[in-house]
Amino acid sequence: MKKILTALALLGLVVAGTAAIAAEEEHNAAAPTHFPINEPKEMSWSFAGPFGTYDKAQLQRGLKVYKEVCSACHSMNLVAFRTLEGLGYSEAQIKTLAAEYTIHDGPNDAGDMFDRPGKPSDHFPSPFPNEQAAASANGGAAPPDMSLLAKARGVERGFPRFIFDIFTQYAQGGPDYIHSLLTGYDQTPPAGMVIPEGTHYNPYFLSGVSLKMPKPLSDGQVTYDDGSPQTVDQYSRDVSAFLMWAAEPHLEERKKTGFRVLVFLLLFGALVYLTKRKVWAEVAH
Amino acid sequence: MSEGHSTYTPKTGLGRWFDARMPLPRLVYDSFIAYPVPRNLNYMWTFGGILSIMLVSQILTGIVLAMHYTSDTALAFDSVEKIMRDVNSGWLLRYLHSNGASFFFVAVYIHIFRGLFYGSYKAPRELLWILGCIIYLLMMATGFMGYVLPWGQMSFWGATVITGFFSAIPLVGNWIQELLLGGFAVDNPTLNRFFALHYLLPFMIAGVVVLHVWALHVVGQSNPTGIEVKSKTDTVAFTPYATIKDAFGMIVFLFFFAYFVFYLPNYLGHPDNYTVANPLKTPAHIVPEWYFLPFYAILRAITFNIGPINSKLGGVLCMFGAIAMLFLVPWLDTSKVRSAVYRPWYKLFFWLFVADAILLGWLGSQPAEGSYVFMAQMATLFYFAFFLVVMPVLGLIETPRRLPNSITEAVLEKKNKGAGGHPAGAVSAPETKG
Numbered sequence: 001m002k003k004i005l006t007a008l009a010l011l012g013l014v015v016a017g018t019a020a021i022a023a024e025e026e027h028n029a030a031a032p033t034h035f036p037i038n039e040p041k042e043m044s045w046s047f048a049g050p051f052g053t054y055d056k057a058q059l060q061r062g063l064k065v066y067k068e069v070c071s072a073c074h075s076m077n078l079v080a081f082r083t084l085e086g087l088g089y090s091e092a093q094i095k096t097l098a099a100e101y102t103i104h105d106g107p108n109d110a111g112d113m114f115d116r117p118g119k120p121s122d123h124f125p126s127p128f129p130n131e132q133a134a135a136s137a138n139g140g141a142a143p144p145d146m147s148l149l150a151k152a153r154g155v156e157r158g159f160p161r162f163i164f165d166i167f168t169q170y171a172q173g174g175p176d177y178i179h180s181l182l183t184g185y186d187q188t189p190p191a192g193m194v195i196p197e198g199t200h201y202n203p204y205f206l207s208g209v210s211l212k213m214p215k216p217l218s219d220g221q222v223t224y225d226d227g228s229p230q231t232v233d234q235y236s237r238d239v240s241a242f243l244m245w246a247a248e249p250h251l252e253e254r255k256k257t258g259f260r261v262l263v264f265l266l267l268f269g270a271l272v273y274l275t276k277r278k279v280w281a282e283v284a285h
Numbered sequence: 286m287s288e289g290h291s292t293y294t295p296k297t298g299l300g301r302w303f304d305a306r307m308p309l310p311r312l313v314y315d316s317f318i319a320y321p322v323p324r325n326l327n328y329m330w331t332f333g334g335i336l337s338i339m340l341v342s343q344i345l346t347g348i349v350l351a352m353h354y355t356s357d358t359a360l361a362f363d364s365v366e367k368i369m370r371d372v373n374s375g376w377l378l379r380y381l382h383s384n385g386a387s388f389f390f391v392a393v394y395i396h397i398f399r400g401l402f403y404g405s406y407k408a409p410r411e412l413l414w415i416l417g418c419i420i421y422l423l424m425m426a427t428g429f430m431g432y433v434l435p436w437g438q439m440s441f442w443g444a445t446v447i448t449g450f451f452s453a454i455p456l457v458g459n460w461i462q463e464l465l466l467g468g469f470a471v472d473n474p475t476l477n478r479f480f481a482l483h484y485l486l487p488f489m490i491a492g493v494v495v496l497h498v499w500a501l502h503v504v505g506q507s508n509p510t511g512i513e514v515k516s517k518t519d520t521v522a523f524t525p526y527a528t529i530k531d532a533f534g535m536i537v538f539l540f541f542f543a544y545f546v547f548y549l550p551n552y553l554g555h556p557d558n559y560t561v562a563n564p565l566k567t568p569a570h571i572v573p574e575w576y577f578l579p580f581y582a583i584l585r586a587i588t589f590n591i592g593p594i595n596s597k598l599g600g601v602l603c604m605f606g607a608i609a610m611l612f613l614v615p616w617l618d619t620s621k622v623r624s625a626v627y628r629p630w631y632k633l634f635f636w637l638f639v640a641d642a643i644l645l646g647w648l649g650s651q652p653a654e655g656s657y658v659f660m661a662q663m664a665t666l667f668y669f670a671f672f673l674v675v676m677p678v679l680g681l682i683e684t685p686r687r688l689p690n691s692i693t694e695a696v697l698e699k700k701n702k703g704a705g706g707h708p709a710g711a712v713s714a715p716e717t718k719g
């Protein structure tokens with residue numbers, strides 16, 4: 001039996017050894033094999049943690065960035081204007097905002113398609129009539145829809161961080177990634193790295209050394225009227241927060257409900273535990 | 286355990302009228318009130334009850350979700366998002382359901398490992414164990430099909446990979462695969478039949494659960510000592526003793542469940558599933574849900590051909606074999622002693638097996654390349670060796686520790702020991718007493 005155990009222990013060592021060697025495999029900076037090259041930077045978000053809430057001013061700034069920059073190429077099909085109440089807008093403001101858009105509707109009674117101003121019940125219209133048009137205008141691949149982007153992107157956390165994430169409630173991988181990507185342009189690729197033509201180097205990109213989207217934001221591009229800094233970093237934070245809201249509009253309600261549920265379970269559990277103690281007090285078990 | 290005929294008579298006139306025509310009051314009384322349970326059950330025995338509330342929760346949330354869901358490839362993804370955004374409390378229902386599947390599996394794995402640790406599968410509980418294995422198998426089918434319904438990237442590609450396994454089977458493989466898919470690739474017919482089956486299977490699970498509970502009530506529960514109930518002093522009545530303990534176990538479990546639902550609802554999912562399925566774009570890594578990862582690692586560990594069996598078929602055989610092992614456990618274990626408490630060597634190997642299963646799970650989430658492949662092969666080897674070598678051989682060569690004569694004796698021994706250690710032992714260490 002001891003022999004078996006010694007053999008098992010040896011095997012364990014061998015396995016651990018090979019794993020260590022694999023981890024230290026030569027790292028060639030010019031031809032990386034794992035992406036992203038750099039991990040996303042962890043930012044501080046108002047909506048993180050058990051009591052997190054959206055910063056409405058930030059969401060409004062993020063919407064402005066989306067409207068003035070992103071929406072030129074990216075659709076946001078799943079988001080209706082009426083839901084912008086979550087950003088702190090009044091019904092009248094939403095009506096005005098929706099009316100700025102032209103919605104292709106129809107057919108009418110005469111059987112014709114027509115254009116009309118947007119209504120709160122409409123969704124954000126797509127910048128392209130269809131996916132093929134979006135793809136052909138953008139070098140072969142359609143820019144992704146942004147409604148769920150903040151939940152659809154995330155860099156693997158790896159062991160042991162994915163364990164710690166349970167306790168720290170880290171669920172901001174999406175916005176962290178988007179912010180890092182938007183601020184990750186303008187870097188010089190390592191010597192010898194081949195950047196395919198028509199793509200742009202970005203060490204934060206999830207699936208390669210470069211992506212088709214050119215650097216979308218530059219300082220001063222969007223005018224903020226609340227005095228916030230008009231920098232790429234601030235724009236990126238704001239639009240990432242906005243996209244988190246777009247992907248998870250009920251986040252605040254979720255966390256608020258969660259706190260009540262957990263407190264209830266804690267109190268109820270304590271009472272049931274005391275009852276259990278009382279019931280079993282006379283019985284050795 | 287049902288000992289002869291029930292002596293129960295309902296207290297009210299209406300109850301007696303009902304009982305004389307259909308003895309439902311008697312069945313409920315005998316099963317959930319008077320039913321004798323071993324007095325030494327610890328909290329590991331609360332997972333049966335936990336699993337039943339999870340099944341009920343999944344069915345209830347699932348039925349409401351089905352009222353809003355559309356099983357059409359063009360609409361499925363958006364209909365789920367409609368639930369998340371516009372349906373009243375839709376986000377809650379959907380997160381309860383998707384995380385509920387994960388926690389259903391958490392509970393079932395604890396339940397299975399508890400059975401393996403305490404030898405709960407040994408005679409006369411072989412059928413009880415096998416019915417449990419069937420439930421587990423049905424759960425896996427249900428979970429897999431449920432993951433396809435939101436029609437995200439992982440839904441689509443997971444379905445493509447998993448149904449692809451069947452094509453490895455000689456002669457009938459392609460026919461089975463096409464039958465599952467309703468065509469040559471994952472498409473609208475696949476989504477429709479998966480939705481129909483995903484709605485059907487939970488009720489089949491409920492049916493087998495009835496058989497599982499029926500078998501349990503015939504043979505009685507096992508217990509941490511593994512010694513059969515011998516006298517009345519070995520047991521307590523289900524109500525209030527087991528009911529209140531189960532209730533506490535459930536609340537603790539629900540606490541962890543709620544923590545994930547409300548604070549980390551997407552932790553156990555994959556970001557790619559928030560991108561609508563695209564048959565022309567393969568994700569970088571196709572990973573199944575976490576609860577399939579150990580089997581996925583075993584599947585990919587077979588990278589070599591064995592005689593006429595190519596690596597693909599070999600992998601599929603090993604993967605299904607890994608589940609088949611569970612069905613054979615009652616006959617693979619040769620030990621006369623049930624509980625690992627009295628089997629020092631088995632206890633050690635049991636924990637090694639738990640570690641091995643977790644290691645396999647982690648390997649399943651990693652790309653199958655480099656040293657991961659070798660590690661997965663070694664872990665697979667140990668997985669099968671545990672069932673095919675350790676279980677049969679240990680039972681023959683291991684010297685078990687002294688067994689108490691009865692449950693009551695074991696309980697009193699522990700109590701006296703506890704009282705010697707600390708004067709207020711009975712109350713000061715409730716967690717160790719379970």
